[in-house]
Amino acid sequence: MTDPTAGATRATAPPPAPEDASTGQLISQLTEQISRLVRDEARLAQAEVTQKAKRMGIGAGLFGGAGLFAFLGLAVLIAAAVLALALVLPGWLAALIVAVVLFAVAGVLALVGKKDVEKGTPPVPTEAIASTRTDIQTVKESARR
Structure with missing residues (x-):
């Protein structure tokens, strides 16, 4: 017959209710909760930064495209100025x-x-x-x- 708890390295029982827990258990729970909270907040911040960086990249690409088309428009205006002057000059x-x-x-x-x-x-x-x-x-x- 095998022991059902054999091989377990940690107790899987739920933590005791706060009113029944010792000070050491409460501090241990607090440490675990703070650690979990910090990890969760770091993951949330990373996801938020990643999403914002993607949007910034798309926005920067669109600005680059706008700049390219503005440059091309300016080139056409310059060509138009040359053609207009060419009507009265060589x-x-x-x-x-x-x-x-x-x-x-x-x-x-x-x-x-x-x-x-x-x-x-x-x-x-x-x-x-x-x-x-x-x-x-x-x-x-x-x-x-």
């Missing part, structure tokens, strides 16, 4: 004028962008560092008192 001259205007716009944008990059460098959070230094100094002064 085609090569019309294309040259439009190219010079486009390069001028690119140059202005590059200069403005360069100024913004210079204002943003170095990319260090100087205000946060200054605030942290002030906080540290305040803590040091209060510790001396």
